[in-house]
Amino acid sequence: MKKNIVFACSSGIATSTVVAEKVREHCEQHGIDIDSRQATVGELTGLDDSVDLFVVTSDVGGGYKTPVVNALPILTGIGEQEVLDHIVSLLKG
Amino acid sequence: MTKKIMISENAVFTELEASDKEEALKKMSEAFSKNGFVNEGYYASILDRERNAPTGIEAYDYGIAIPHTDPKFVNKDSLSIAVLKEPVIFNNMVNAKETIEVKVIFLLGLSESTKHLNILRQIMELIKEQGVLKKMVEMRQNELYDYLQEHLKSE
Numbered sequence: 001m002k003k004n005i006v007f008a009c010s011s012g013i014a015t016s017t018v019v020a021e022k023v024r025e026h027c028e029q030h031g032i033d034i035d036s037r038q039a040t041v042g043e044l045t046g047l048d049d050s051v052d053l054f055v056v057t058s059d060v061g062g063g064y065k066t067p068v069v070n071a072l073p074i075l076t077g078i079g080e081q082e083v084l085d086h087i088v089s090l091l092k093g
Numbered sequence: 094m095t096k097k098i099m100i101s102e103n104a105v106f107t108e109l110e111a112s113d114k115e116e117a118l119k120k121m122s123e124a125f126s127k128n129g130f131v132n133e134g135y136y137a138s139i140l141d142r143e144r145n146a147p148t149g150i151e152a153y154d155y156g157i158a159i160p161h162t163d164p165k166f167v168n169k170d171s172l173s174i175a176v177l178k179e180p181v182i183f184n185n186m187v188n189a190k191e192t193i194e195v196k197v198i199f200l201l202g203l204s205e206s207t208k209h210l211n212i213l214r215q216i217m218e219l220i221k222e223q224g225v226l227k228k229m230v231e232m233r234q235n236e237l238y239d240y241l242q243e244h245l246k247s248e
Contacts, residue, residue, distance in 0.1 A: 009146075010145070011206075013209070014161065014209050015213065017210050018213055070187050075221075076151065076153070078152070080221075
């Protein structure tokens with residue numbers, strides 16, 4: 001079954017794209033088929049509870065029903081593998 | 094053919110003295126405007142963006158920031174980098190309430206979002222390697238300039 005991910009950052013185009021490429025690649029390697037789109041932080045409220053995961057590189061606040069993963073480690077490399085594995089386990093779980 | 098990203102020598106700063114991020118970004122923006130690379134709204138828009146969507150990141154060894162803004166303020170693609178003498182405070186990209194002491198600023202002046210992506214990707218790939226930032230911080234101005242010219246391509 002396809003998993004739906006929304007990648008969000010402040011512009012919806014910059015850091016979220018860099019992160020989306022990495023996550024997509026990692027999910028494919030783990031046999032997870034994903035459908036993804038990118039969004040700005042402001043759009044998340046409207047998308048809440050409609051997808052499997054939010055992967056973010058901006059401050060999005062809290063209180064969402066959809067699980068939120070902070071993807072900054074994917075940009076800095078510090079703890080990158082852990083975050084990628086965490087995303088996979090959330091999608092598989 | 095791979096084109097090099099435009100980095101002018103006057104936009105590469107080492108031991109930049111600034112008491113806060115506004116002063117650092119002003120000096121960097123001035124290097125752009127002196128070269129005619131950005132229009133007059135650029136600096137204000139950078140500060141505005143930084144207030145609403147901060148770009149401070151805790152990387153290996155040092156805090157960095159990657160300020161960028163709307164392409165409409167940019168005439169010609171360029172990158173400015175500043176290694177600060179003393180760190181300045183930025184807010185954390187993923188937790189705006191948190192502050193980060195930033196030692197290296199990568200200021201992007203790019204006219205198309207696709208170029209933002211490309212250069213952002215390259216900067217992140219570069220600093221993801223442990224030790225690279227430390228090396229950059231210790232470089233002299235001309236060494237840093239050469240290093241960036243060598244490692245960053247515009248496409």
